[in-house]
Amino acid sequence: MADAATIHSSFVARYRKPLLGGFAVVLFFAAWQAIFLVVPYNPLFISKPSAIAEGYVDLIGSGDLFHDLAVSSVPFFVGLGAAVLIGVPLGIVMGWRPRVGYALDPLMTIFYASPLVALAPLLVIFFGVGVSGKAIIVFSLSVFPFIFNACAGVRAVDRLLINVVRSLGGGEWALYSKVIFPSVLPYIVAGARIAVGRALIGVLVGEFFAASEGIGYDISRFGDLFAIDRMFACILTVMVIAVVLTEGIRWAERAAFPWRAG
Amino acid sequence: MAETQTLPVPAAARDRADDAAPARGLWQRIEPTALGAGSIVLLLLVWQFVPYFVPLKAGTKLFFTVPSQIAGTLWQMFASGSVWAPLGVSATAFAIGLAMAIAAGLPLGILLGRSKTLDAMFDPFITAFNATPRLVFLPLLMLWFGIGLWSKVAVVFLGALFPLLINTYEGVRNADKVLINVVRSFGASEWDIARLVVVPNALPFIVVGLRLAIGRAVLGVVVSEFFGSQEGLGVVMVRAASAFQVNVVFAGLIIFAGLSLAMTGLVKLLEDRMTRWRPQHVNAD
Numbered sequence: 128m129a130d131a132a133t134i135h136s137s138f139v140a141r142y143r144k145p146l147l148g149g150f151a152v153v154l155f156f157a158a159w160q161a162i163f164l165v166v167p168y169n170p171l172f173i174s175k176p177s178a179i180a181e182g183y184v185d186l187i188g189s190g191d192l193f194h195d196l197a198v199s200s201v202p203f204f205v206g207l208g209a210a211v212l213i214g215v216p217l218g219i220v221m222g223w224r225p226r227v228g229y230a231l232d233p234l235m236t237i238f239y240a241s242p243l244v245a246l247a248p249l250l251v252i253f254f255g256v257g258v259s260g261k262a263i264i265v266f267s268l269s270v271f272p273f274i275f276n277a278c279a280g281v282r283a284v285d286r287l288l289i290n291v292v293r294s295l296g297g298g299e300w301a302l303y304s305k306v307i308f309p310s311v312l313p314y315i316v317a318g319a320r321i322a323v324g325r326a327l328i329g330v331l332v333g334e335f336f337a338a339s340e341g342i343g344y345d346i347s348r349f350g351d352l353f354a355i356d357r358m359f360a361c362i363l364t365v366m367v368i369a370v371v372l373t374e375g376i377r378w379a380e381r382a383a384f385p386w387r388a389g
Numbered sequence: 390m391a392e393t394q395t396l397p398v399p400a401a402a403r404d405r406a407d408d409a410a411p412a413r414g415l416w417q418r419i420e421p422t423a424l425g426a427g428s429i430v431l432l433l434l435v436w437q438f439v440p441y442f443v444p445l446k447a448g449t450k451l452f453f454t455v456p457s458q459i460a461g462t463l464w465q466m467f468a469s470g471s472v473w474a475p476l477g478v479s480a481t482a483f484a485i486g487l488a489m490a491i492a493a494g495l496p497l498g499i500l501l502g503r504s505k506t507l508d509a510m511f512d513p514f515i516t517a518f519n520a521t522p523r524l525v526f527l528p529l530l531m532l533w534f535g536i537g538l539w540s541k542v543a544v545v546f547l548g549a550l551f552p553l554l555i556n557t558y559e560g561v562r563n564a565d566k567v568l569i570n571v572v573r574s575f576g577a578s579e580w581d582i583a584r585l586v587v588v589p590n591a592l593p594f595i596v597v598g599l600r601l602a603i604g605r606a607v608l609g610v611v612v613s614e615f616f617g618s619q620e621g622l623g624v625v626m627v628r629a630a631s632a633f634q635v636n637v638v639f640a641g642l643i644i645f646a647g648l649s650l651a652m653t654g655l656v657k658l659l660e661d662r663m664t665r666w667r668p669q670h671v672n673a674d
Contacts, residue, residue, distance in 0.1 A: 229421040
């Protein structure tokens with residue numbers, strides 16, 4: 128009896144945070160559903176969880192949701208992939224060669240600080256409504272976290288390790304592959320977490336502007352059609368994807384580089 | 390200015406680096422600035438002279454412009470005063486949204502930092518909203534608040550709220566437990582603790598949050614004006630883009646970037662002033 132009680136209390140104490148969080152989420156959806164028992168429900172203005180669930184069934188049943196997610200993921204991954212391929216080497220060289228760093232730092236800061244989304248209308252008109260315009264928007268938003276984090280990572284490399292490699296006759300390439308890249312990796316992953324969020328913004332901006340399919344297009348079209356339940360379903364989908372991506376990377380960071388956990 | 394003169398120096402400095410110590414000292418001091426400014430000037434020059442070297446197709450020419458033309462357009466926009474009305478509209482949405490985010494974010498951040506239960510309950514929502522690009526709510530907010538000032542304010546508010554809230558929260562959590570206990574031993578209430586220990590301690594964190602929030606707020610203004618507005622600098626830019634007035638688009642971008650840099654620069658000064666005595670904190674975007 129007493130044992131059961133202590134086990135029970137330690138279970139609650141241990142999982143207090145996730146339990147409370149889960150409870151709050153359930154409470155939130157329940158309250159959302161229940162409030163329309165009191166307040167008049169206007170489906171043109173707001174939705175409720177049961178209607179959103181029906182919207183989900185509808186979207187999944189027709190296959191639209193997965194089709195549009197697949198369409199949106201192409202510019203997302205193309206742009207993000209290009210951002211990694213260009214941003215990481217550029218950042219590493221900027222961090223490793225002080226002169227390159229001096230030369231490019233102010234320029235990159237200006238680019239990073241300016242709302243590059245503002246060029247989206249031009250890019251969409253220039254590249255058309257296809258993948259390339261959106262991929263370039265995604266790239267231009269998500270490349271900077273990679274550059275800055277790779278740069279910061281290189282500057283934090285242990286000088287002792289570099290001297291050891293040099294003493295043992297390692298060349299420039301050995302330095303990059305044996306010392307610099309491994310110690311920069313955690314920084315790059317941290318940058319990826321920020322870049323993913325910005326890449327999502329890029330996809331949405333591109334699709335709000337000009338698209339005929341994709342999840343961002345869905346959200347704005349369902350809004351125009353006053354199909355609020357399906358619009359909420361798409362918004363929730365984007366939220367879930369965003370949380371899974373950023374928290375997934377955070378989890379990977381903790382698992383792969385536990386000494387940096389924070 | 391001096392940039393063009395200092396440009397050729399790197400090669401020379403490298404060659405002489407070992408035998409000319411005094412020159413090297415001087416160069417080392419100005420090198421970062423000179424190289425940084427030099428690369429910007431170089432980029433602008435290359436951009437300016439591209440049309441002379443690369444033949445552009447007629448279609449591409451529609452989208453192409455050079456820095457001198459952008460500068461001319463920018464000058465004209467300010468000289469004729471045509472920039473002020475849309476800029477005022479954008480600035481109003483920016484200011485109201487940011488003020489509301491501060492008014493809501495700071496108390497909520499302090500509350501969540503002080504109460505473990507509330508923190509645990511709000512955590513899933515804050516994580517979800519912070520991870521999601523706020524842009525996704527734009528069509529919904531336009532539906533709710535209509536096209537105009539208040540949907541913009543809502544986007545700015547949502548964008549700026551979370552950096553402020555999360556940084557305030559971190560700052561409150563960072564407060565020295567010993568100090569709190571001392572104040573409490575002397576009979577302080579929760580309000581006194583907040584006023585005497587928690588808020589002063591969290592202030593540098595809040596300022597960092599403010600810097601991030603300004604960037605997000607500017608982004609929010611731009612984006613919401615692109616999609617759901619009838620006036621404002623963002624609207625001017627979209628209209629110019631569809632009329633192939635590329636100069637105006639770049640001029641708008643420069644104004645937004647300039648304002649964003651100026652405001653974050655000011656906050657950065659405040660931040661350096663306040664955090665001079667404490668170790669560097671990494672605050673990811």
